[in-house]
Amino acid sequence: MTAQETRERILVAAERLYAEHGVLAVSNRQISEVAGQGNNTAVGYHFGTRTELVRAIVRKHTASIERLRGRRLDSGPTRLRDWLECLVHPTTEYLAELGAPSWFARFAAQVLTEPSLRAVIVEETLTSPSLARTVEGLYRCLPELPAEVRAERDDLTRLLVIHAMAERERAHTSTAGWRATATGLTDALAGLWLAPVTK
Numbered sequence: 001m002t003a004q005e006t007r008e009r010i011l012v013a014a015e016r017l018y019a020e021h022g023v024l025a026v027s028n029r030q031i032s033e034v035a036g037q038g039n040n041t042a043v044g045y046h047f048g049t050r051t052e053l054v055r056a057i058v059r060k061h062t063a064s065i066e067r068l069r070g071r072r073l074d075s076g077p078t079r080l081r082d083w084l085e086c087l088v089h090p091t092t093e094y095l096a097e098l099g100a101p102s103w104f105a106r107f108a109a110q111v112l113t114e115p116s117l118r119a120v121i122v123e124e125t126l127t128s129p130s131l132a133r134t135v136e137g138l139y140r141c142l143p144e145l146p147a148e149v150r151a152e153r154d155d156l157t158r159l160l161v162i163h164a165m166a167e168r169e170r171a172h173t174s175t176a177g178w179r180a181t182a183t184g185l186t187d188a189l190a191g192l193w194l195a196p197v198t199k
Contacts, residue, residue, distance in 0.1 A: 007046050007056075009035040014043070015057045019106035023054065023114050054117050058124045061104050064097075065090050069130035083138040084189045085182075087131075088161060092182040095165065100172035109166035112158075142193060149197050157189055 001009075013034035017026040028043035028050075035042070047053040068090035077083050095102055111117050125131055139150065168181045 003046070006035075006037065006042065010037070010043055010046055010053075011057055011060055014053055015107050016103045018054075018057075018110055019103035022110050023050070023117055051117060051120060054111055054120050055124065057104075057107060058111075058121060061094070062124060062128065065094050066128055066130050068093050069128075069134065073130055073133055077137060080138065080141040080193065081186065081190055083134055083141060084186045084193070086134040087138070087157070088185045088189065089182045090130075091161070091165065092178040092185075095169060095173070096175040096178040100174070102169055105162070105165040105169040109162050112162055138193070146197065153193055156192060160188065160192070161185060 010031060014026070014031045017031060017034060029040045032038075032040050032042045037043075039045075043053065047056055069086055072086045072090060077086055091105075095105055098104065108121060111121050135154075139145075142150075145153070164181065164185055168177065171177075173181060
């Protein structure tokens with residue numbers, strides 16, 4: 001087995017175990033065993049720290065989501081709903097491509113709720129050029145929103161999207177199910193972003 005094949009097995013095993021049990025509940029020894037590695041130090045050898053392993057799992061998926069979002073952006077979104085679709089649909093399309101079972105949405109939800117690792121997800125998504133363009137387009141549709149309200153709705157959007165997708169993934173959602181999830185999430189986010197601001 002090549003080093004690259006070993007790394008891939010470790011990534012797959014870690015993603016599933018983290019998704020199912022939580023990041024801090026899983027040891028490198030458990031990951032090595034599920035990955036079929038007799039050497040219990042394989043995880044540390046290939047990835048170093050837990051943080052770097054988590055970062056590698058995130059990066060394994062984000063390139064494909066970036067590509068799908070780029071295609072939507074190429075179609076020239078203009079309305080609020082268009083930008084929200086650029087935010088939601090690339091991830092649901094990617095999760096549908098993975099088939100069932102998959103673990104990435106549940107993995108992301110686990111990482112987001114772990115204070116010591118939350119920054120990894122935030123950093124990796126904030127460096128996405130297509131996501132930055134999407135968020136800028138969304139903001140342009142709502143120029144009157146105060147900065148503090150916009151920041152709060154950003155946080156609510158991230159929580160809703162990640163945890164809703166994790167729940168759907170847990171139910172082994174089909175391709176049609178992912179399409180319905182994307183539509184429902186887009187509807188909910190439109191309501192969230194267009195909600196009145198209480199003074």
